[in-house]
Amino acid sequence: QLQLQESGPGLVKPSETLSLTCSVSGGSISSETYYWGWVRQPPGRGLEWLGNILYSGTTYYNPSLKSRVTISIETSRTQFSLKMDSVTAADTAVYFCANGLFDSYKTWGQGTLVTVSS
Amino acid sequence: QSALTQPASVSGSPGQSITISCSGSNSDIGGYDYVSWYQQHPGKAPKLMIYDVTNRPSGVSDRFSGSKSGNTASLTISGLQAEDEADYYCSSYSVTATKGVLFGGGTKLTVL
Numbered sequence: 001q002l003q004l005q006e007s008g009p010g011l012v013k014p015s016e017t018l019s020l021t022c023s024v025s026g027g028s029i030s031s032e033t034y035y036w037g038w039v040r041q042p043p044g045r046g047l048e049w050l051g052n053i054l055y056s057g058t059t060y061y062n063p064s065l066k067s068r069v070t071i072s073i074e075t076s077r078t079q080f081s082l083k084m085d086s087v088t089a090a091d092t093a094v095y096f097c098a099n100g101l102f103d104s105y106k107t108w109g110q111g112t113l114v115t116v117s118s
Numbered sequence: 119q120s121a122l123t124q125p126a127s128v129s130g131s132p133g134q135s136i137t138i139s140c141s142g143s144n145s146d147i148g149g150y151d152y153v154s155w156y157q158q159h160p161g162k163a164p165k166l167m168i169y170d171v172t173n174r175p176s177g178v179s180d181r182f183s184g185s186k187s188g189n190t191a192s193l194t195i196s197g198l199q200a201e202d203e204a205d206y207y208c209s210s211y212s213v214t215a216t217k218g219v220l221f222g223g224g225t226k227l228t229v230l
Contacts, residue, residue, distance in 0.1 A: 039164075039221075046121065047156075047164065047207050049219040063216055096163055103211040103219050104154035106175055108163035 002027035004097050004109035012091075012116050018084040022097030022109060029078045030055050035102050038071060038082045040093040041111075048093075052102060053080055060102070087116045122146065122208055122222035129228040135196040138225045140208030141189060146220055148189035152211035155184055155193045158224075159204045167206075168193060195227070203229040 008020035022036070029036070038050040051061040053071045061069050065084070073080040084091060094113050098105035123141040130136040140147065140155075147153055153171045156164035166175050168184035171191065181196045191210070195202055208222040 046224040047209075047221040049209070049221060052219075060217060062218055063214070100166070101169065102217075103152045103209060104166055104169035105164075106166045106169075108165075111163055 002107045006097050006109045006112040018087050020082045024078045036080045037098045039096045042093040089116050092116045124222040124225045127226045130198045131230045134198050138193045140191045140222045146210040146212040147191050150211045153191040154209045156207045157204045200229050
């Protein structure tokens, strides 16, 4: 059974770069059928799609965040990553990694809270 | 990209049926049969309940069903149970400047 686990700093300073990793276990990261994605949820608010990546490295980003977000995949280490530049308090959220079709995710990580504060 | 529009809250009594709507545009819900619904309990990750408008992943109760008409999608839950109380989010494939995914703002379901 596919399992995902997010990891990374829980506190990031304003203007710095947020970096998170999603470790994949119980399944293959090398499928070209399924997408690996990132979704975030500010405290008490709704879900926001950040982007997807395929095993080949092809990426798709939320247009409103595209200039600040980079998603990459490390197949040898069975993990994929999220980087978000120039963060502000508005980027404080629970960040989820997920797997599924382009627009529907069947498998989710448990989520990790990232707080942006000095 | 604007979020899809959902009612903030709905409620129903055990055994009843409820429907949650999700409104979009021709660039998302109206243009493609790629609407999904998620259930999220407090402090938990979302759980996929419906994908491709009407399909249920294995293990999801058949009390949950999805539909679409024009630019509006709907999730119906029949035979409400206490465990159904949660937040529900719709999502849709979207093509504006580039292809992506839009989420709705979420609907809080209260089982009375």
